[in-house]
Amino acid sequence: MAEDTEERTTRGPGTVVALHEVGVRRFTTGQVILDGVDWTVRAGQxxxxxxxxxxxxxxxLRLLGxxxxxxxxxxxxxxELLGRVDVRELRARIGHVTTAQRVPGELDAHTVVLTGHTGTVQPLWRMYDEEVRQRAHELLAELEIKDLADRPYGVCxxxxxxxxxxARALMAEPALLLLDEPFNALDLPSREDLVEAMHxxxxxxxxxxxxxxxxHLEELSPAVSHALLLREGRILSQGPVEDVLTGPWLTACFGxxxxxxxxxGRWWAYSGRQTPGSA
Structure with a gap:
């Protein structure tokens, strides 16, 4: 079962990501991980x-990164077409956020953000002039955590x-920001703070x-415009959120x-009988 709720397009103005008939198989076992994936992401989506x-x-997400x-x-x-580009240079133009990132706990938050300029775990101080340092402060302010600038990352x-x-990922001024389960293990207030920050x-x-x-749908900010559902390595549905995040599609996705x-603008979902007014 598959549905594409928008007209499928590939390259064009504002295209950030374009995947065509993408498949991934595990080299050692031949296991199919992704199969026949077509997907386009545009600027501002x-x-x-x-x-x-x-x-x-x-x-x-690893392909996109x-x-x-x-x-x-x-x-x-x-x-840039993967296989025909220096991926090290390309990665520098993509923001990637995951809770699995290695970050020394003793570094203060401002320094952690600075390392996004060089894409390193440890700071390279000679690479950070006053303009770069000021930019790190501005990003902390944009995410409303400027008061954490001097706080060790490990106690945040x-x-x-x-x-x-x-904020660290934004130091490179990326056109694409990838977030791999950024809400993992957050309590309710922290989740809501992050949802508001993303909005x-x-x-x-x-x-x-x-x-x-x-x-969890509850983690999506009102700014989320599109959704893609994967089931067993294939796209089940993709398109505007109001067309994809429905009871029938999520039922098909999760079984x-x-x-x-x-x-x-906020979503929530639960397993149970469909109720009046449900999407």
Whole structure:
């Protein structure tokens, strides 16, 4: 089963990512991880990427981040075709946020953001002039955590760390920001702080494209415009959120009855019988 709820396009004005007939197979076993993936992300779009564990979400995000190559098909990111570009240079133009990032806990938040300028774990102080240092402060302010500038990263809360990592990723002025389960293990206040931060970020950067991997609709900000559902390595549905994040599609994606509701731009879902007014 597959559906493309928007007219399928590939390269064109504002194209940030274009995947065509992409397949990924595990070299050692031949296991199919992704199969026949066609997907276009344009400037200013904010995508949610959902699917059960093992559906291929992490692999798809790694392709977008130029961290691996497809087995078949083509992947174009920021106008560059994987296999014909120095991926080290391409990665420097992509913002990638994951809770698995190695960050020395003793570094203060401002220094962690600075390392985004050089793409390093440890700071390279000779590379940070006054303009770069000021930019790091401005990004902390944009994410509303400027008061954390001198606080060691290791003692920041989970939500604070997530926003520090986003600020770090933005140091390279990326056109594409990839977020791999940024809400992982956050409590309710921290989750809501991060949701609000993502909403402000989208409003303040109209050309920025984002892709967020999540397991929970409650983590999506009202700025999320599109969604893609993966099931067993294939696209089940993709397009505007109002067409994709529905009870029937999520039921098909996760294999159990799911009811979906939306209020003031926010989503929530639960497994159970469909209720009046559900999407």
């Amino acid at each position: 904010h995508w949610a990427l959902l699917g059960a564990n093992g559906a291929g979400k992490t692999t798809l 130029a961290l691996m190559h497809p087995t078949t098909g083509t992947v174009e990111v920021l106008g 809360s989970g939500g604070q760390r997530a926003r520090v990592l986003i 402000r970020l989208a409003a303040g950067r109209p050309r920025l494209a984002t892709v967020t991997v999540t397991h 159990r009855p799911i009811a979906v509701n939306r209020h003031e």
